Amino acid sequence: xxxxxxxxxxxxxxxxxxxxxxxxxxxxxxxxxxxxxxxxxxxxxxxxxxxxxxxxxxxxxxxxxxxxxxxxxxxxxxxxxxxxxxxxxxxxxxxxxxxxxxxxxxxxxx
Numbered sequence: 001x002x003x004x005x006x007x008x009x010x011x012x013x014x015x016x017x018x019x020x021x022x023x024x025x026x027x028x029x030x031x032x033x034x035x036x037x038x039x040x041x042x043x044x045x046x047x048x049x050x051x052x053x054x055x056x057x058x059x060x061x062x063x064x065x066x067x068x069x070x071x072x073x074x075x076x077x078x079x080x081x082x083x084x085x086x087x088x089x090x091x092x093x094x095x096x097x098x099x100x101x102x103x104x105x106x107x108x109x110x
Contacts, residue, residue: 008046008053013038014062014070024075034078041073048097052104066104069097 015023017035026034045066046053057066076093 008049008051008055010042010046010053010055010057010062012058014042014057014059014067015074016059019059020071020074023071024078026078029078037077038070038074041070041077044073045069045097045101048101049104052101063104065100069100072097072100 015038017031017038020026020038021034048069049066054062057063059067072093076090079089
């Protein structure tokens with residue numbers, strides 16, 4: 001049996017590198033590394049949203065809760081980049097993101 005899934009990807013990023021760096025006051029990290037973490041954070045949030053994600057969302061149209069969830073995950077990924085320290089923050093971020101995005105999920109069972 002083949003596993004099929006779909007994933008929504010926004011047409012434009014919800015945060016630019018400069019916006020995210022400024023907001024998080026990150027320690028020096030290369031744009032390539034930070035950009036990869038930003039893309040991963042956005043992908044994580046959109047995967048959690050599933051069908052509720054809108055690919056037309058951008059920095060001005062995405063719900064603030066969704067943008068904040070991306071920023072939370074990015075901060076946790078950035079803290080985790082050095083090794084084991086930051087693991088607790090990553091777990092807390094995942095729980096918080098689940099809570100924030102729960103309002104967008106349809107919990108009905110077919």
